[in-house]
Amino acid sequence: MRADASGSRYLTRTGAERRAALQVVGIQALIALGVTALAALVGGQKAAISALAGGTVAAVATLFFVFALFRHPEGTSAGRVAWGFFLGQGLKVAVTIGLLYVAFRVPQVAPGALLAGYAATYMAYWFMPRRLASRWR
Numbered sequence: 001m002r003a004d005a006s007g008s009r010y011l012t013r014t015g016a017e018r019r020a021a022l023q024v025v026g027i028q029a030l031i032a033l034g035v036t037a038l039a040a041l042v043g044g045q046k047a048a049i050s051a052l053a054g055g056t057v058a059a060v061a062t063l064f065f066v067f068a069l070f071r072h073p074e075g076t077s078a079g080r081v082a083w084g085f086f087l088g089q090g091l092k093v094a095v096t097i098g099l100l101y102v103a104f105r106v107p108q109v110a111p112g113a114l115l116a117g118y119a120a121t122y123m124a125y126w127f128m129p130r131r132l133a134s135r136w137r
Contacts, residue, residue: 014074021066028059047113054117057099065092
């Protein structure tokens with residue numbers, strides 16, 4: 001975080017992008033909770049727990065991507081940033097596959113609710129309008 005001549009604090013561009021990416025994860029978590037509530041109303045406790053598990057898989061995978069992408073400080077070379085992107089994407093896929101594998105191995109899981117929670121949460125950032133977080137604190 002930096003300050004201008006007047007003493008007002010603001011985020012660097014990378015800091016603002018990091019904040020925006022973490023906001024996406026926060027919105028994914030809210031969507032996961034909403035899908036869980038809907039699943040509870042429609043399908044009961046088993047469906048709700050399964051939907052929450054699916055939403056958690058999507059949000060955790062996105063969080064891994066964000067941490068890998070923004071692990072370098074401001075001014076890092078484009079090559080290192082690109083490597084962070086590809087590493088993050090690889091981690092996201094690996095975490096998703098691993099957690100879904102574990103979730104589907106649980107005998108009490110409702111597969112439809114699990115996939116609905118995952119899909120709704122995962123697609124959240126596809127439909128969010130593209131906007132940067134404010135750089136001013």
